[in-house]
Amino acid sequence: MEGAALGWIFIGIVAGVLARFAAPVRDPGGFIVPILLGIAGALLAGFVGQSAGFYTPTQPGAWISAAIGAIVVLIVYRFAMRRHGA
Secondary structure (H helix, E strand, C coil): CHHHHHHHHHHHHHHHHHHHHHCCCCCCCCCHHHHHHHHHHHHHHHHHHHHCCCCCCCCHHHHHHHHHHHHHHHHHHHHHHHHCCC
16 A cells, blocks of 8 residues: 555656646746645545545556546646636
């Protein structure tokens, strides 16, 4: 399980960095906030799906849901920042 969590963290980091480059807007958090949000989304999706019994930590579904979770959290963050004028 620890290995899976490390993989999910890596997926979150990659998603955060890619999100930062894909949407190069002025953000007070710089690179740190998108990376942390990507990690949080990946871990949340990975652990929720595993707890629900959808997959084991090493199945491809776990990696896919971690990536989707990271992307969703980053999209929600961007939407929230846009609405607040940041």
